[in-house]
Amino acid sequence: MGLIASDRWKPETLAQVRADLQALGPDAYRPATWLEEKLGRMRAERLRYWLREQAVHETQTPPEAGHPRPPAPSDDDLVISRWDRAGPTPPSESRPGFARVPIPEDATAEEPIEDVIARSVAQFAREKARAATLGPRQIQMPPGPYAIAHLGDPHLDDPGCDWPELLRTVRTIAATAGMYGANGGDTNNNWSKSGRLAGLWAEQGTTESDAWRIGRWLLGAAPWVYWMLGNHCLWNDASRMYRQLAEVTNAKIGVLAPDDIRLELVSPSGPTVRIHARHDFAGHSMYNDAHGLKRAALFGDWPADIYAGFHRHVAVAHQEESGGRLRTFLRARGFKRFDDYARSKGFVEQEHGAVITTVIDPACTHPADRVRMCWDIEEAAEMLTWLRRRRAA
Secondary structure, eight states: OOOOOGGGSOHHHHHHHHHHHHHHGGGGGSOHHHHHHHHOHHHHHHHHHHHHHHHHHHHSOOOOTTSOOOOOOOGGGOOOSGGGSOOOOOOOOOOOOOOOOOOOOOGGGSOOHHHHHHHHHHHHHHHHHHHHTTSOEEEEOOSSOEEEEEEOOOOTTSTTBOHHHHHHHHHHHHHSTTEEEEEOSOOSOOOOSSSGGGGGGGGOSSOHHHHHHHHHHHHHHSOEEEEEEOHHHHGGGHHHHHHHHHHHHTOOEEEEEESEEEEEEEETTEEEEEEEEESSOSOOOTTOTTHHHHHHHHHOSSOOSEEEEOSSSOOEEEEEEETTEEEEEEEOOOSBOSOHHHHHHTOOOOSSOSEEEEEEOTTOSSHHHHEEEESSHHHHHHHHHHHHHHHHO
16 A cells, blocks of 8 residues: 555554554554454554554664665565564574494394295295185086075074074985085174174174074085185184184085185086086176176186076076076075165065075986076975986986
Protein backbone atom coordinates (compact mmCIF):
# COMPACT_ATOMS: atom_id res chain seq x y z
CA MET A 1 0.00 0.00 0.00
CA GLY A 2 3.06 2.19 -0.16
CA LEU A 3 3.15 3.62 3.37
CA ILE A 4 5.68 6.32 4.08
CA ALA A 5 7.89 6.60 7.13
CA SER A 6 6.12 7.28 10.39
CA ASP A 7 7.47 10.86 10.62
CA ARG A 8 5.66 11.64 7.37
CA TRP A 9 2.34 9.95 8.25
CA LYS A 10 -0.73 12.07 8.45
CA PRO A 11 -1.57 13.07 12.00
CA GLU A 12 -4.95 11.32 11.94
CA THR A 13 -3.34 8.09 10.64
CA LEU A 14 -0.63 8.15 13.29
CA ALA A 15 -3.25 8.85 15.96
CA GLN A 16 -5.29 5.86 14.78
CA VAL A 17 -2.21 3.58 14.93
CA ARG A 18 -1.36 4.73 18.45
CA ALA A 19 -4.95 4.27 19.54
CA ASP A 20 -4.98 0.74 18.17
CA LEU A 21 -1.67 -0.03 19.85
CA GLN A 22 -2.95 1.26 23.18
CA ALA A 23 -6.23 -0.64 22.85
CA LEU A 24 -4.62 -3.94 21.89
CA GLY A 25 -1.64 -3.88 24.21
CA PRO A 26 0.33 -7.15 23.92
CA ASP A 27 -2.19 -8.42 21.36
CA ALA A 28 -0.67 -6.00 18.83
CA TYR A 29 2.08 -8.63 18.35
CA ARG A 30 -0.33 -11.41 17.42
CA PRO A 31 -0.36 -12.92 13.89
CA ALA A 32 -1.47 -10.85 10.92
CA THR A 33 -4.59 -12.90 10.30
CA TRP A 34 -5.83 -12.23 13.80
CA LEU A 35 -5.14 -8.47 13.46
CA GLU A 36 -6.96 -8.31 10.12
CA GLU A 37 -10.02 -9.97 11.62
CA LYS A 38 -9.89 -7.55 14.57
CA LEU A 39 -9.07 -4.24 12.84
CA GLY A 40 -9.60 -4.81 9.17
CA ARG A 41 -6.94 -5.20 6.52
CA MET A 42 -5.95 -1.49 6.15
CA ARG A 43 -5.61 -0.72 9.86
CA ALA A 44 -3.84 -4.01 10.52
CA GLU A 45 -1.24 -3.34 7.82
CA ARG A 46 -0.59 0.16 9.19
CA LEU A 47 -0.12 -1.20 12.69
CA ARG A 48 2.22 -3.97 11.52
CA TYR A 49 4.23 -1.53 9.45
CA TRP A 50 4.64 0.83 12.41
CA LEU A 51 5.76 -2.02 14.71
CA ARG A 52 8.20 -3.24 12.08
CA GLU A 53 9.71 0.24 11.73
CA GLN A 54 10.06 0.59 15.47
CA ALA A 55 11.91 -2.74 15.68
CA VAL A 56 14.36 -1.59 13.02
CA HIS A 57 14.93 1.78 14.68
CA GLU A 58 15.72 0.08 18.00
CA THR A 59 18.72 -1.74 16.48
CA GLN A 60 20.11 0.90 14.10
CA THR A 61 22.31 3.92 14.69
CA PRO A 62 20.47 7.19 13.87
CA PRO A 63 21.58 8.46 10.45
CA GLU A 64 23.96 11.40 10.31
CA ALA A 65 22.85 14.71 8.91
CA GLY A 66 22.74 14.71 5.14
CA HIS A 67 22.50 10.92 4.84
CA PRO A 68 19.19 9.29 3.81
CA ARG A 69 17.27 7.08 6.18
CA PRO A 70 17.73 3.35 5.51
CA PRO A 71 14.95 1.79 3.43
CA ALA A 72 12.03 0.23 5.25
CA PRO A 73 12.29 -3.56 5.64
CA SER A 74 10.44 -5.80 3.23
CA ASP A 75 7.69 -8.26 4.18
CA ASP A 76 10.28 -11.06 4.26
CA ASP A 77 12.00 -9.27 7.12
CA LEU A 78 8.77 -8.46 8.93
CA VAL A 79 8.99 -8.89 12.71
CA ILE A 80 5.54 -9.70 14.02
CA SER A 81 6.43 -10.54 17.60
CA ARG A 82 9.30 -9.35 19.76
CA TRP A 83 9.95 -13.00 20.63
CA ASP A 84 10.65 -13.70 16.92
CA ARG A 85 13.78 -11.57 16.92
CA ALA A 86 16.99 -13.52 16.56
CA GLY A 87 19.02 -13.73 19.72
CA PRO A 88 22.65 -12.72 20.00
CA THR A 89 25.13 -14.88 18.15
CA PRO A 90 26.90 -17.13 20.66
CA PRO A 91 30.64 -16.69 20.76
CA SER A 92 32.60 -19.31 18.90
CA GLU A 93 34.28 -21.84 21.08
CA SER A 94 37.27 -23.92 20.28
CA ARG A 95 36.39 -27.48 21.10
CA PRO A 96 38.95 -30.23 21.38
CA GLY A 97 38.80 -32.90 18.66
CA PHE A 98 38.42 -36.61 19.29
CA ALA A 99 40.10 -39.67 17.89
CA ARG A 100 38.19 -42.79 16.82
CA VAL A 101 39.35 -45.86 18.65
CA PRO A 102 39.52 -48.72 16.12
CA ILE A 103 37.94 -52.00 17.18
CA PRO A 104 39.68 -54.97 15.55
CA GLU A 105 37.35 -57.52 13.96
CA ASP A 106 37.44 -60.92 15.52
CA ALA A 107 37.74 -63.10 12.44
CA THR A 108 37.42 -66.32 14.42
CA ALA A 109 33.91 -65.35 15.60
CA GLU A 110 32.42 -65.35 12.07
CA GLU A 111 31.75 -68.22 9.70
CA PRO A 112 34.09 -68.17 6.71
CA ILE A 113 32.37 -66.79 3.63
CA GLU A 114 33.28 -69.92 1.68
CA ASP A 115 31.28 -72.01 4.17
CA VAL A 116 28.32 -69.61 3.91
CA ILE A 117 28.29 -69.97 0.12
CA ALA A 118 28.63 -73.74 0.30
CA ARG A 119 25.72 -73.94 2.73
CA SER A 120 23.58 -71.75 0.45
CA VAL A 121 24.36 -73.97 -2.54
CA ALA A 122 23.31 -77.06 -0.56
CA GLN A 123 20.11 -75.32 0.56
CA PHE A 124 19.24 -74.47 -3.04
CA ALA A 125 19.80 -78.11 -4.04
CA ARG A 126 17.37 -79.24 -1.33
CA GLU A 127 14.75 -76.70 -2.43
CA LYS A 128 15.12 -77.83 -6.04
CA ALA A 129 14.67 -81.45 -5.03
CA ARG A 130 11.61 -80.58 -2.95
CA ALA A 131 10.06 -78.63 -5.83
CA ALA A 132 10.50 -81.68 -8.06
CA THR A 133 8.36 -83.72 -5.65
CA LEU A 134 5.45 -81.28 -6.04
CA GLY A 135 4.74 -82.55 -9.56
CA PRO A 136 2.50 -85.44 -10.59
CA ARG A 137 2.52 -88.52 -8.38
CA GLN A 138 1.88 -92.06 -9.54
CA ILE A 139 -0.29 -94.38 -7.45
CA GLN A 140 -0.60 -98.06 -8.21
CA MET A 141 -4.27 -99.09 -8.07
CA PRO A 142 -5.48 -102.69 -7.59
CA PRO A 143 -6.86 -104.65 -10.55
CA GLY A 144 -10.43 -104.08 -11.62
CA PRO A 145 -12.82 -101.14 -11.23
CA TYR A 146 -12.39 -98.73 -8.34
CA ALA A 147 -14.09 -95.61 -7.04
CA ILE A 148 -12.95 -92.35 -5.47
CA ALA A 149 -15.33 -90.42 -3.23
CA HIS A 150 -14.36 -86.75 -3.43
CA LEU A 151 -15.42 -85.22 -0.11
CA GLY A 152 -16.02 -81.48 -0.05
CA ASP A 153 -14.78 -79.36 2.85
CA PRO A 154 -15.67 -81.32 6.03
CA HIS A 155 -15.35 -78.51 8.67
CA LEU A 156 -15.67 -81.22 11.30
CA ASP A 157 -15.74 -78.88 14.31
CA ASP A 158 -18.33 -76.48 12.88
CA PRO A 159 -21.80 -76.52 14.49
CA GLY A 160 -23.27 -76.83 11.00
CA CYS A 161 -21.27 -79.91 9.98
CA ASP A 162 -23.71 -82.49 8.56
CA TRP A 163 -22.51 -85.38 10.69
CA PRO A 164 -25.23 -87.87 9.63
CA GLU A 165 -24.18 -87.49 5.98
CA LEU A 166 -20.49 -87.54 6.89
CA LEU A 167 -20.81 -90.76 8.90
CA ARG A 168 -22.82 -92.39 6.10
CA THR A 169 -20.12 -91.41 3.62
CA VAL A 170 -17.14 -92.60 5.67
CA ARG A 171 -18.78 -95.90 6.64
CA THR A 172 -19.71 -96.63 3.02
CA ILE A 173 -16.14 -95.99 1.85
CA ALA A 174 -14.68 -98.21 4.57
CA ALA A 175 -17.15 -101.04 3.89
CA THR A 176 -16.91 -101.09 0.07
CA ALA A 177 -14.09 -102.98 -1.63
CA GLY A 178 -12.26 -100.87 -4.17
CA MET A 179 -13.61 -97.55 -2.87
CA TYR A 180 -11.30 -94.81 -1.59
CA GLY A 181 -11.84 -91.39 -0.11
CA ALA A 182 -10.40 -88.06 -1.23
CA ASN A 183 -10.46 -85.11 1.16
CA GLY A 184 -10.79 -81.74 -0.58
CA GLY A 185 -9.39 -79.71 2.34
CA ASP A 186 -10.56 -77.57 5.28
CA THR A 187 -10.95 -80.58 7.55
CA ASN A 188 -11.44 -78.29 10.57
CA ASN A 189 -12.43 -74.65 10.94
CA ASN A 190 -9.09 -73.98 12.63
CA TRP A 191 -9.88 -70.27 12.82
CA SER A 192 -6.88 -67.99 12.71
CA LYS A 193 -5.90 -66.95 16.23
CA SER A 194 -5.10 -63.40 15.17
CA GLY A 195 -7.31 -60.93 13.37
CA ARG A 196 -11.07 -60.76 12.97
CA LEU A 197 -11.56 -64.54 12.62
CA ALA A 198 -10.22 -65.25 16.10
CA GLY A 199 -13.58 -64.40 17.66
CA LEU A 200 -15.27 -67.26 15.77
CA TRP A 201 -13.74 -69.75 18.20
CA ALA A 202 -16.38 -68.62 20.69
CA GLU A 203 -19.19 -69.50 18.24
CA GLN A 204 -18.44 -73.23 18.14
CA GLY A 205 -18.92 -75.79 20.86
CA THR A 206 -16.02 -78.03 19.86
CA THR A 207 -12.75 -77.17 21.55
CA GLU A 208 -9.48 -76.99 19.65
CA SER A 209 -8.16 -80.21 21.20
CA ASP A 210 -11.38 -82.08 20.37
CA ALA A 211 -11.20 -80.75 16.81
CA TRP A 212 -7.78 -82.35 16.39
CA ARG A 213 -9.07 -85.60 17.86
CA ILE A 214 -11.89 -85.64 15.30
CA GLY A 215 -9.40 -84.96 12.53
CA ARG A 216 -7.29 -87.85 13.71
CA TRP A 217 -10.37 -90.08 13.68
CA LEU A 218 -11.15 -89.13 10.07
CA LEU A 219 -7.58 -89.92 9.01
CA GLY A 220 -7.94 -93.50 10.16
CA ALA A 221 -11.61 -94.02 9.31
CA ALA A 222 -11.05 -94.86 5.63
CA PRO A 223 -8.32 -95.24 2.99
CA TRP A 224 -7.54 -92.01 1.16
CA VAL A 225 -6.17 -91.56 -2.34
CA TYR A 226 -5.37 -87.94 -1.51
CA TRP A 227 -5.80 -85.59 1.44
CA MET A 228 -5.82 -81.92 0.53
CA LEU A 229 -4.75 -79.16 2.91
CA GLY A 230 -7.03 -76.20 2.25
CA ASN A 231 -6.73 -72.60 3.38
CA HIS A 232 -8.14 -73.39 6.85
CA CYS A 233 -5.59 -76.20 7.19
CA LEU A 234 -2.73 -73.77 6.61
CA TRP A 235 -3.67 -71.35 9.41
CA ASN A 236 -1.91 -71.67 12.76
CA ASP A 237 0.70 -73.98 11.16
CA ALA A 238 -1.90 -76.78 11.13
CA SER A 239 -0.39 -78.48 8.07
CA ARG A 240 2.51 -79.62 10.24
CA MET A 241 0.03 -81.15 12.69
CA TYR A 242 -1.77 -83.11 9.96
CA ARG A 243 1.49 -84.53 8.65
CA GLN A 244 2.47 -85.64 12.15
CA LEU A 245 -0.97 -87.18 12.76
CA ALA A 246 -0.74 -89.08 9.48
CA GLU A 247 2.61 -90.54 10.56
CA VAL A 248 1.49 -91.36 14.09
CA THR A 249 -1.74 -93.07 13.01
CA ASN A 250 -0.15 -94.86 10.01
CA ALA A 251 -3.03 -93.52 7.96
CA LYS A 252 -3.60 -95.00 4.50
CA ILE A 253 -3.01 -91.89 2.39
CA GLY A 254 -1.64 -91.80 -1.13
CA VAL A 255 -0.71 -88.10 -1.15
CA LEU A 256 -1.05 -85.43 1.54
CA ALA A 257 -0.27 -81.94 0.20
CA PRO A 258 -1.54 -78.35 0.26
CA ASP A 259 -3.56 -76.61 -2.45
CA ASP A 260 -2.73 -78.65 -5.55
CA ILE A 261 -2.49 -82.41 -6.15
CA ARG A 262 -1.85 -84.15 -9.47
CA LEU A 263 -2.17 -87.92 -9.63
CA GLU A 264 -1.64 -90.63 -12.20
CA LEU A 265 -3.68 -93.67 -11.17
CA VAL A 266 -1.92 -96.63 -12.77
CA SER A 267 -4.05 -99.75 -13.10
CA PRO A 268 -3.08 -103.17 -14.48
CA SER A 269 -6.57 -103.42 -15.95
CA GLY A 270 -6.38 -100.51 -18.39
CA PRO A 271 -5.23 -96.97 -19.21
CA THR A 272 -3.85 -94.61 -16.58
CA VAL A 273 -6.36 -92.07 -15.25
CA ARG A 274 -5.14 -88.58 -14.45
CA ILE A 275 -6.65 -86.50 -11.66
CA HIS A 276 -5.95 -82.80 -11.12
CA ALA A 277 -7.40 -81.72 -7.77
CA ARG A 278 -7.15 -78.26 -6.26
CA HIS A 279 -8.73 -76.79 -3.19
CA ASP A 280 -9.83 -74.09 -5.60
CA PHE A 281 -9.11 -73.36 -9.25
CA ALA A 282 -8.45 -69.83 -10.46
CA GLY A 283 -11.37 -68.25 -12.30
CA HIS A 284 -15.00 -67.63 -11.43
CA SER A 285 -18.24 -67.20 -13.33
CA MET A 286 -21.73 -66.50 -12.07
CA TYR A 287 -23.06 -68.65 -14.93
CA ASN A 288 -20.90 -71.75 -14.45
CA ASP A 289 -19.61 -73.13 -11.15
CA ALA A 290 -17.15 -75.30 -13.09
CA HIS A 291 -15.60 -72.30 -14.86
CA GLY A 292 -12.26 -72.50 -13.02
CA LEU A 293 -11.96 -76.24 -13.66
CA LYS A 294 -12.64 -75.88 -17.37
CA ARG A 295 -10.22 -72.96 -17.54
CA ALA A 296 -7.49 -75.24 -16.19
CA ALA A 297 -8.41 -77.89 -18.77
CA LEU A 298 -8.21 -75.42 -21.66
CA PHE A 299 -5.17 -73.39 -20.63
CA GLY A 300 -3.41 -75.47 -17.96
CA ASP A 301 -0.02 -77.08 -18.33
CA TRP A 302 -1.09 -80.60 -17.31
CA PRO A 303 -4.03 -82.27 -19.14
CA ALA A 304 -6.09 -84.55 -16.93
CA ASP A 305 -9.13 -86.82 -17.15
CA ILE A 306 -10.74 -85.66 -13.88
CA TYR A 307 -10.67 -82.12 -12.49
CA ALA A 308 -11.85 -81.88 -8.87
CA GLY A 309 -12.40 -78.61 -7.01
CA PHE A 310 -13.78 -77.66 -3.62
CA HIS A 311 -13.68 -74.61 -1.28
CA ARG A 312 -16.68 -72.61 -2.56
CA HIS A 313 -19.37 -74.79 -0.96
CA VAL A 314 -21.20 -75.35 -4.25
CA ALA A 315 -21.63 -78.58 -6.23
CA VAL A 316 -21.36 -79.22 -9.96
CA ALA A 317 -20.61 -82.31 -12.03
CA HIS A 318 -20.52 -82.75 -15.78
CA GLN A 319 -18.49 -84.30 -18.58
CA GLU A 320 -17.54 -83.05 -22.01
CA GLU A 321 -15.06 -83.75 -24.75
CA SER A 322 -12.35 -81.15 -25.14
CA GLY A 323 -9.22 -81.32 -27.26
CA GLY A 324 -9.86 -84.93 -28.20
CA ARG A 325 -10.05 -85.95 -24.53
CA LEU A 326 -13.15 -86.74 -22.50
CA ARG A 327 -12.92 -84.69 -19.32
CA THR A 328 -14.82 -84.95 -16.07
CA PHE A 329 -15.41 -81.81 -14.01
CA LEU A 330 -16.67 -81.94 -10.43
CA ARG A 331 -16.84 -79.62 -7.46
CA ALA A 332 -18.12 -80.98 -4.12
CA ARG A 333 -19.97 -78.54 -1.85
CA GLY A 334 -18.82 -80.08 1.44
CA PHE A 335 -20.58 -80.86 4.69
CA LYS A 336 -20.96 -77.39 6.23
CA ARG A 337 -24.60 -76.34 6.51
CA PHE A 338 -26.42 -73.32 7.95
CA ASP A 339 -23.57 -70.99 7.01
CA ASP A 340 -24.08 -67.53 8.57
CA TYR A 341 -21.53 -65.98 6.22
CA ALA A 342 -23.29 -67.32 3.12
CA ARG A 343 -26.65 -66.14 4.43
CA SER A 344 -25.33 -62.64 5.18
CA LYS A 345 -23.89 -62.36 1.65
CA GLY A 346 -27.05 -63.68 -0.01
CA PHE A 347 -25.51 -66.92 -1.31
CA VAL A 348 -27.96 -69.73 -1.97
CA GLU A 349 -27.14 -72.80 0.13
CA GLN A 350 -27.26 -75.97 -1.92
CA GLU A 351 -28.76 -79.18 -0.58
CA HIS A 352 -26.81 -81.84 -2.49
CA GLY A 353 -23.29 -82.69 -3.52
CA ALA A 354 -21.48 -82.93 -0.18
CA VAL A 355 -19.52 -85.76 -1.79
CA ILE A 356 -19.31 -86.68 -5.48
CA THR A 357 -17.97 -90.11 -6.38
CA THR A 358 -16.18 -91.08 -9.56
CA VAL A 359 -16.52 -94.76 -10.46
CA ILE A 360 -13.64 -95.74 -12.72
CA ASP A 361 -13.53 -98.84 -14.90
CA PRO A 362 -10.10 -98.92 -16.60
CA ALA A 363 -11.10 -101.91 -18.73
CA CYS A 364 -14.03 -100.08 -20.32
CA THR A 365 -13.36 -99.60 -24.03
CA HIS A 366 -15.42 -96.42 -24.43
CA PRO A 367 -13.85 -93.40 -22.69
CA ALA A 368 -17.26 -91.90 -21.94
CA ASP A 369 -18.07 -94.87 -19.70
CA ARG A 370 -14.60 -95.24 -18.22
CA VAL A 371 -15.40 -92.56 -15.61
CA ARG A 372 -18.92 -92.31 -14.21
CA MET A 373 -20.13 -89.89 -11.54
CA CYS A 374 -22.60 -90.48 -8.73
CA TRP A 375 -24.03 -87.89 -6.36
CA ASP A 376 -25.11 -90.49 -3.80
CA ILE A 377 -22.34 -92.45 -2.07
CA GLU A 378 -24.43 -95.61 -1.58
CA GLU A 379 -25.51 -95.63 -5.22
CA ALA A 380 -21.83 -95.37 -6.20
CA ALA A 381 -20.98 -98.28 -3.90
CA GLU A 382 -23.64 -100.47 -5.51
CA MET A 383 -22.45 -99.56 -9.01
CA LEU A 384 -18.83 -100.33 -8.10
CA THR A 385 -19.71 -103.65 -6.51
CA TRP A 386 -21.65 -104.68 -9.64
CA LEU A 387 -18.80 -103.65 -11.95
CA ARG A 388 -16.20 -105.55 -9.94
CA ARG A 389 -18.34 -108.71 -9.98
CA ARG A 390 -18.86 -108.30 -13.72
CA ARG A 391 -15.13 -107.91 -14.43
CA ALA A 392 -14.23 -110.80 -12.15
CA ALA A 393 -16.67 -113.17 -13.83
